[in-house]
Amino acid sequence: MIFPGPVKDKLIKYCFLGAASTSILIVLLIFGFLGKEAVPFLREPGLGKLLDSRWVPVSFVQERFGLLPLVTGSLVVTMLATLIAIPFGVCGAIYIAEIAGSWEREIFKPFIELLAGIPSVVIGFFGLIVLGPIVKEVFGLSSGLTALTGALLLALMSIPTIITISEDAIKSVPRSYKEASLAMGATRMQTIIKVIVPAALSGIIAAVMLGMGRVIGETMAVLMCTGNAPMVTLSPVEPVYTMTAVIASEMGEVAFGSEHYRALFWVGLVLLFATFIINYIAQKVLHTYQQR
């Protein structure tokens, strides 16, 4: 034996500690890296530039780096996608967990997993070719590439997350609640609405939040299907430019160290901050519901 027992024990402990700490380290590194690239923008041309209402990174007259259109773009798409996804995801989860027979479940589950596994670029492709023209027709627009188009695709992508996690939450509601409710003469629907869903609510909210996390960070489908016009708008049928799409499409061709380059890092920081906030709210909500 190379090491005596206690030393070996300690070594093993530190190995595990190291593995567990990796995620903390990575997050800090990413933060540091983003900050390092973003900070010089504060000195030249100054933070005020980011509060502009327009994003015109390449111009012979004046370059403008207002984050507002990008933030509203992401906001519209995320909110819309979440609103669309919640009824489908939650009702789907309720059906699969509580109402569907076992053979139905065996049909639904693989398809939901399949939907979760479709690469986002393929979904974007579908949006570009199929969904975009439909949106254009229905709303009589000049272009089908709008916030709504992107939101529909993102809803599609977040539904499997919401269904899977909500379903777990619903299934983990003790069977005894259900029996108690049914034994008092409640119908199956009353039992679902008044007992099972409230008991599973924290899990369902966590599921929605995780779905939202996926939506706000999703890049490819929105890049392909939202039109990428940096306008300040909250209308679903206008083209928008999301934070993710800006970074993905412009980072590749930007001059290293330029103001544009640094502004893109600010976009990244804001995006990171937004996801933190979503996570934080999710945790808070989870916590309050668990305490009840």
Added chain:
Amino acid sequence: MEVKIKVENLNFYYGPTQALFEVDMEIPACQVTALIGPSGCGKSTFLRTLNRMNDIIENTRQQGRVIIDGRDIYKNGIDVVGLRKTVGMVFQKSNPFPKSIFENVCYGPRIHGTRDRQVLAEIAENSLVRANLWDEVKDRLEASALALSGGQQQRLCIARALAINPDIILMDEPASALDPRSTAKVEDLIGELRKKYTIVIVTHNMQQAARVSDFTGFFYEGRLIEFGRTQKIFTQPDQKQTENYITGRFG
């Protein structure tokens, strides 16, 4: 004595497995009837046929008749919701909802259409009083039911069952998870409830059956071996198997 529940030639199956064999029983009104027998003998399954709770288990079926107040509850077109309003149930593990004490008691009345807050408050008080819980919780009706002790939770579940004003209360080992003091309280409660309700109680605990019941049915391997007055079953049973079980020679 008036017969409340009449069971005729009842067979019950979980998929291919038969769990009850040709059970006949006449359960008298406003008495406590205890069902005893070793684990897996079918006594809980039998209890759950009386309010059709077995319906929610997939792949089950039954033959024979269960007649409550002159109506066969397995006949086509019977209203299961109405049946379960008449036949309340208390479970082995206390299972209050993760809601307030008040909301737990009012759950049944609410789903059956009572909206008036005043009426609900009266029902809640009445039910809690009848379940011997009112004095312990009257100051904290809005507190979570999960904050109550195990014995209080079980009496809350009894109050919840009483709130829909049933005629019959089924109890599936209601005291098996409780400490002796809480058990005594629940047993006292059963004694009081028999004045107004027909009670059928499944129990593992033979002393409990002897203490609380007027009639006893002994189940073994899915058959009702013997049914009669508790005093007789426990002192001079007709069947050898009953005697062996009662005297602790098996089970």
